[in-house]
Amino acid sequence: MPISLFNSGEKPKKPSFFQRMRDAVTGETSAAPETHDTETPATETPSTETIAPQTPLELLEREGSGTLPIVEPEMLSPIDLAQAADEAVERELGPEAVTPTPPPTAVPDPTRNEFGLKPMTSNFSFGGYASAEEEEAGFLDKMRSAVERTRDQFGDSLSSVLAMGRTVDDEVLDDLEAVLLTADIGSTTTQEVIRNLRQRARRENATTDDLKLMLKEELRAILDSVQQPTNHPPQPPEVIMMVGVNGTGKTTTSGKLAALYGTHGRKALLCAADTFRAAAIEQLEVWAKRSNVEIIKTKQGGDPSAALYDAMTAGKARGVDIVIVDTAGRLHNKAGLMAELDKMRRTAHKLVPGAPHQVFLVMDATTGQNGMQQARLFTESAGVTGIVLTKLDGTAKGGIVIAIARELRLPVVFAGTGEKMEDIIPFNSDAFLDSLLG
Template sequence: MGFFNRLKESLGKVRESFTAKIDTVLKRRKIDEELYEELEDALILADVGVPATEELIKRLRARVKAERIEEAEDLRRLLQEEMLQLLGPPAPLLLPPTPPAVILLVGVNGTGKTTTAGKLAYFFQQQGKKVLLAAADTFRAAAIDQLEVWAERTGASLVRQKEGSDPAAVVFDALQAAKARGVDVVIADTAGRLHNKAHLMAELGKIARVAGRELEGAPHEVLLVLDATTGQNALSQARLFQEVTGLTGIVLTKLDGTAKGGVVVAIRKELGLPVKFIGTGERMEDLAPFNPSEFVAAIFA
């Protein structure tokens, strides 16, 4: 099964909630104020968020007027096109011309950072790149052990220290090793942290500074791992991490387990941050670069 078909299958809950509601609103209706209000409600319920919803409705109104559209069912096509406009083109990873590239994964507990680190390692290994995983979540021995399992599964190398070590020291060692071994990509897994724990947030800054001293421009990507099932809560997490770490993008996990797929649009509109990868299942291959046109086509399929 190709990735698009897997994506379509994994977004079944989004389609049931989001697209089915929209189709119900548009079925055999005239275009009037009541229809726009119902469409607005459907978008907000799908976690598209108020600002993005207002923008979409405004664009739909303008196009209906300009193109003299009379059939409500035509709004489905317009909505697809305008969602795609809001999401913009795919956002490639910001990898340096000369390796190693350094990717820092951040986020709160339970979003799937360690699993994402392993799946990213698999993604790069499939491209023939040499990958090193840095176990910078030193608060939990289980996270270090889990990353070791991922390293074995994917063929990536691993730099780890004992539980309770300084995470910045792990990243320092990882970059030294990467340069010595000719590694292409370093992926650093960091501890889950709550945005209200100032010392933990400050620690992220220290990790980034250490990386920058060891390698010019590092970290090249700071990706916030968000759990799609949290919907609008994901947005508030993203805002706070953005203030502290200078995020470059989002990895949205667990899209297969939620009806709240509209949060992809909300993130782009409200934060200006691109979703760079999406997770749609448990398998190693169920993490892939986010392609807006495939995503929109899959939820409207």
């Protein structure tokens, strides 16, 4: 159950947004908040106002009388019309002639949650929910768009190598190796894939049609080998730290993630802990307004651990589900900045056991293999649990996803697919390979 955003007290609670959405979809009505009317003093003169008819039959009988607006039968629900018919029979033949009709009871759908929505089925667990249309149509469309440039270059080259009906020989495999290298899969990963394909092709006497399916299976095995369950804490808030070098898009990704979690029913809080870069706090404030989430900040040059402390305290007090911490960009060889990051980790752990629960390394897909060495050393010292690959739509070398999984031994959990707030999706290996290879 999502955490209530209302404090307990004497004030009646309004139905939540999801409760009102469920009522609109299912036709049910939320229970109205209890109200306590004050007693009318004994000396007060009773009201002489005309009492409106209380039953559907009276509404129909008094149609056009002038005391009420005209009520058309179509304006009443089927239940009201049935009730009016029962009242008419009761007046003519007596109460015994009417058999009360019990109100229809809604049968709960076991495949949907209390909000009337189906649970997420992606590998990365939000702890929230999304509609089936969002998961299937929107997700796949965004993934196809994100790898379009890679598919155009990689797919054309792959098609020319794997001509229909050709027998797999050393020449085909050598050409395929060159194609994989141009997609930025990396030499180490490419050599491993080609070695496995050569063994399978000889053993199964494969053709080029078979080779394409074998390639897809090899790449899927690499991506799936690093998948791991998400470390959700038993009690909120869940703390996510965004780390990485300068210019990869940490601040933008923090704002996008806050909006994404919000659309899945989780209340997020942004922490502006990048106190080093000029205008970083202001930039995160803009994203907070766009995604309609709160932000905890301090002045530029302040202690980022102090900002984190304030954000964690506010998150616990306000009942938020997610605290997303935007940290300063740093290189792995900057001892002072890495020590500062370690201090932030200790501060988070003191306030919330197990925090930070997720440490996302933000990588720019356009840098390709050039950013792999920095990322490799960064993951060793920062306790990274997953990769957020930004600007995937801006490169023709989307094969870097395979290299990350093989060489960094970390899963890509999110992919940036554009500049808009909604242009971020959870990464899915099947959708990625289907979009890339067909």
